[in-house]
Amino acid sequence: MNDAAANEPGKQLSRRMSLVALNPIIAVMNRARALRAAGTRVCDFSVGEPDFDTPGHVQDAAIAAIRRGDTRYTATDGTIALKEAIQAKFRRENRLEYRVDQVTAAAGAKQVIYNAFQATLDPGDEVIIPAPYWTSYPDVVRLGGGRPVIVPCDRASGYRLSPTALEQAITPRTKWLVLNSPSNPTGAVHSSDELRALADVLERHPQVLVLSDDIYEHLVYDGQAFTSIAQVAPSLHPRVLTVNGVSKTYAMTGWRIGYAGGPTPLIRAMAAIQSQATSNPCSISQAAAVAALLGPQELVAERRADFERRRDVMVEGLRHAPGLVFDVPQGAFYVYVDCSALIGRRTPEGTTIVDDTALANYLLEHAHVATVQGAGFGFSPAIRLAYATAEADIRHGCAAIVAACNALH
Ligand SMILES: Cc1ncc(COP(=O)(O)O)c(C=O)c1O
Incomplete structure (x- = not known):
């Protein structure tokens, strides 16, 4: 390698950099943001952060x-x-x-x-x-x-x-x-x-x-x-x-x-x-x-009740999604959905859902719902859906997921 090539910025990174990957959740968020910037309504079930204001x-x-x-x-x-x-x-x-x-x-x-x-x-x-x-x-x-x-x-x-x-x-x-x-x-x-x-x-x-x-x-x-x-x-x-x-x-x-x-x-x-x-x-x-x-802690119980209601809305919204299997989660604000039954199906555009990453991509592009593939959490095939978002968005997003799953053949 000549001196100029050795000094290219990418070549100067440490070996340690091969140990870390870009957080897959951030990658999904970036793609959802790009779609939104192009004027599309995107339901974001990817991020794990409460949408409430700090007290x-x-x-x-x-x-x-x-x-x-x-x-x-x-x-x-x-x-x-x-x-x-x-x-x-x-x-x-x-x-x-x-x-x-x-x-x-x-x-x-x-x-x-x-x-x-x-x-x-x-x-x-x-x-x-x-x-x-x-x-x-x-x-x-x-x-x-x-x-x-x-x-x-x-x-x-x-x-x-x-x-x-x-x-x-x-x-x-x-x-x-x-x-x-x-x-x-x-x-x-x-x-x-x-x-x-x-x-x-x-x-x-x-x-x-x-x-x-x-x-x-x-x-x-x-x-x-x-x-x-x-x-x-x-x-x-x-x-x-x-x-x-x-x-x-x-x-x-x-x-x-x-x-x-x-x-x-x-x-x-x-x-x-x-x-x-x-x-x-x-x-x-x-x-x-x-x-x-x-300080006062009453808000904590109120928020818990809010999240429990949102969980119920999401669970109800996904119940009839063909090929998605899950148990009712007991805590946090995520539903982890087994999607094994959808692997191998084809999208209306003719692409095969080869794995959970392909499913998450399809849901984002076809249903405009951002989810995160199980591969990011070390357990596939699955997708994670966060319900730290407004109930109306949860209803809308779940209906879009059901329609997108129905469209697979
Ligand atoms: C399981 C778990 N631990 C830790 C954290 C980090 O939280 P903090 O914002 O305090 O860094 C998160 C954030 O998503 C999390 O999900």
């Missing part, structure tokens, strides 16, 4: 923080005020006790998870990730030098990890188990008995840390209760990182505040990683998160 008292707290001059660097992983608010939240809602030095805050739960894997993984360390999984877990593990060990959990098992599957996946190199209940992308919720059964396995393997991603904690339906593994199994408390954030609960995705409770040495190491990445989460967002966590 007024939280907005006010942020404005007050700006006026007060909370506009400088803060302590690396959160102000004392925020850490105490997080501590109070864990005590109030999860009956989990953390000292302030066992609590960390970052620019979103995503950065918390990134910090945790950067701080703990050595080459060859394994991280057990049940599939379908949130798209970021495997990439963040790889970026940390670890090896994702994907454990498929099928529809028959309610997309939930069984103790047997967990036991079989554990090796001497296992560093972490990732749990995410309620789950993105399936909405599956682990009951406290199921978590207890997983804890029984973990108690036999003291080297395994547990990352409990509880970001959808407040979106659990049908009267079911949320539980977190550290609460169910106090013996595991010293090796669980309980991750949460304000994004989904308080409609604050753009504010970028996530947090966690865990063992002090891990929390300290995560703060060290963060100190060389972002220095600290945004000072104004931290003040807003304090208001969210300590």
Whole structure:
């Protein structure tokens, strides 16, 4: 290669770049945006973010923080005020006790998870990730030098990890188990008995840390209760990182505040990683998160009821879609739909639906509904539909999907 070729921008990227893919959800969002820009009405079931406004008292707290001059660097992983608010939240809602030095805050739960894997993984360390999984877990593990060990959990098992599957996946190199209940992308919720059964396995393997991603904690339906593994199994408390954030609960995705409770040495190491990445989460967002966590909580139950109603609208709207099979999800704001029966069918334009990516493309182009293919979540053939959008859009989009499925032959 001559010097000029070697210096082309694309050739200068690190080998690490081969470990990460462009988030498939962002790819879908970009294509939906392009269609919309061309004047098409697109129902967007791809994005996982509440469409509500951030509560007024939280907005006010942020404005007050700006006026007060909370506009400088803060302590690396959160102000004392925020850490105490997080501590109070864990005590109030999860009956989990953390000292302030066992609590960390970052620019979103995503950065918390990134910090945790950067701080703990050595080459060859394994991280057990049940599939379908949130798209970021495997990439963040790889970026940390670890090896994702994907454990498929099928529809028959309610997309939930069984103790047997967990036991079989554990090796001497296992560093972490990732749990995410309620789950993105399936909405599956682990009951406290199921978590207890997983804890029984973990108690036999003291080297395994547990990352409990509880970001959808407040979106659990049908009267079911949320539980977190550290609460169910106090013996595991010293090796669980309980991750949460304000994004989904308080409609604050753009504010970028996530947090966690865990063992002090891990929390300290995560703060060290963060100190060389972002220095600290945004000072104004931290003040807003304090208001969210300590302020009135009535809105949380109201939003849950809204999402439960939307879930029912989507489930009803998809019930008669030929070839789409699913169970009613118990939490989060996603329906994970098995589309095996549609693979091999032909579109009116004569294209074959060869896989779930082809189906998602067809639904976007033919029905103008944006969904995400199961391939992005490590479990195919399926599509994920988010119902974090207005009921009218859900009705319209589902009717368009039913018509598009009917048009396949
Ligand atoms: C399962 C799961 N964990 C973590 C996150 C990240 O949330 P945050 O906005 O706090 O980074 C998301 C966001 O979509 C998610 O679905």
